[in-house]
Amino acid sequence: MTAPVLEETYGDKIKARREHIKMDRAAFAAALGKPTQDIEALEENKGAPLTLDTLTAIAGVLGTSLAELTPEFVSDLDDGVSYQLPQDNPIIKGLRAGTNYYTYHCLVRTRTVPKLVPLLLEVNVDDPDAAAFNVGHDAHEVIYCMEGDIHFKWGDPANPREVILPQGSSFYISPGVPHTLTTTKGSGPGKVISINF
Numbered sequence: 566m567t568a569p570v571l572e573e574t575y576g577d578k579i580k581a582r583r584e585h586i587k588m589d590r591a592a593f594a595a596a597l598g599k600p601t602q603d604i605e606a607l608e609e610n611k612g613a614p615l616t617l618d619t620l621t622a623i624a625g626v627l628g629t630s631l632a633e634l635t636p637e638f639v640s641d642l643d644d645g646v647s648y649q650l651p652q653d654n655p656i657i658k659g660l661r662a663g664t665n666y667y668t669y670h671c672l673v674r675t676r677t678v679p680k681l682v683p684l685l686l687e688v689n690v691d692d693p694d695a696a697a698f699n700v701g702h703d704a705h706e707v708i709y710c711m712e713g714d715i716h717f718k719w720g721d722p723a724n725p726r727e728v729i730l731p732q733g734s735s736f737y738i739s740p741g742v743p744h745t746l747t748t749t750k751g752s753g754p755g756k757v758i759s760i761n762f
Contacts (some may be wrong), residue, residue: 574691575615582627584632596626619700641676649673661697665689667746680704682761684691688715691748691755698722701741704761708746713755719744 583593601757606612641647649672658679659667668687675681676745682704690696695714709731718725719742729749730736738744741757748755 575620575634575636576608576610576611576612578634578636579623579627580682582629583608586627588627593626597622618667638676647675647677661699662695664695664697666697670760677721678762680762682683684759685711686759687759688713688746688748688757690748691752693727693747693748694716694746698725698743698745700762701743703740705740706738706759706762707730707735709758710739711756711758713752714749715755715757716747716749717744 583590588596590601590604591750594604597604597637603625606680607615608716620634624634627634656673657669658665659669661667668689670685672685673718674683686708696716696718698718712732714732715730715734716727717736718727719732719738720726722743725751732755734741
């Protein structure tokens, strides 16, 4: 999917703020050390692309924050739906301790729910003794065991809790809990669906 056009632009937001504080274009241009026609072009979205430094200077002159000058996000949904075609599916190799531990297939995401991170996860290690823990992460996580039996460990890596979860099982992990997944010893790779939110 292509990124949607912003409904409101930086130029719109800058002009609205300038008018809100009752500053005319000439005074605004003088405060920024720019010609008035540059400000007119900026406000009409015909000027040069904004840099962070320029936007910071503008916010300072207008007595506001960068956030107030930043256009609201625009929904990336198509009439309430977002989809991802196979050729747009990012694949990430997850290395741990030098091993190709996981392969992450990034499923559809949306700016509407930015913390939602759905993944199809290939579990490439089938030796629970070789399990490499993460340190936990800031998201809630729900996992569904799609293919293979999963050997799940969590908590203190030196003295972990563990359980074998057969295909069809699901589980939840709280934020900040160190954990790791392998398949059962010698069983080959497995697959899980992981939903982080």
